[in-house]
Amino acid sequence: MDNIESLNHTKWDCKYHVVFIPKGRRKVLYGQLRVHLGEVFRTLAQHKESRIEEGHLMADHVHMMIAIPPKYAVCNVVGYIKGKSAIHLARVYGERKRNFAGQSFWARGYFVSTVGRDEAVIRNYIQNQEKEDERLEQLGLWR
Numbered sequence: 001m002d003n004i005e006s007l008n009h010t011k012w013d014c015k016y017h018v019v020f021i022p023k024g025r026r027k028v029l030y031g032q033l034r035v036h037l038g039e040v041f042r043t044l045a046q047h048k049e050s051r052i053e054e055g056h057l058m059a060d061h062v063h064m065m066i067a068i069p070p071k072y073a074v075c076n077v078v079g080y081i082k083g084k085s086a087i088h089l090a091r092v093y094g095e096r097k098r099n100f101a102g103q104s105f106w107a108r109g110y111f112v113s114t115v116g117r118d119e120a121v122i123r124n125y126i127q128n129q130e131k132e133d134e135r136l137e138q139l140g141l142w143r
Contacts, residue, residue: 020110027059082106
C-alpha cells in the first residue's frame, strides 16, 4: 500500500490486472501501433481519473496494471479505453475514405483480476511475460 489515493470522503488503493486481445487474436500490435498505443492508453485512462501503473503490449494481447478510483466501475473504464483507442487507431491508421467507428479492432471481452498485496508479483509478470513466452516456445520446439 505505497500510494493511497483519496477522493472527498474515500481513501483508496484499487489496482487491477487487465488483459485484452485484438479481434481474432490478430498479431497487429507490432510496428507503428505498438509504439503509439501505450501513450493512447495512458491518455484515455487519465480521462477517467485512472492511471496505468504498468503495461506491456504483446504481439496478440495487451497486459496492464491500472489504478481505478472506486467511483468508476472497472468495466466502464476498460470499455472506454478499448472503444476510444479503437476509434483512434481506425482514424490514424485505417482508411481515410470514410469516418471509421473502430468497432472491429478489439475482441469483445477482457480478463480482470484485483492486484491486492501481490503488486510486485503482477508487475514482474507483466514486465517479463514476453521473455517467458519465448522461452516456453523454444522448449516446445524439441517435443
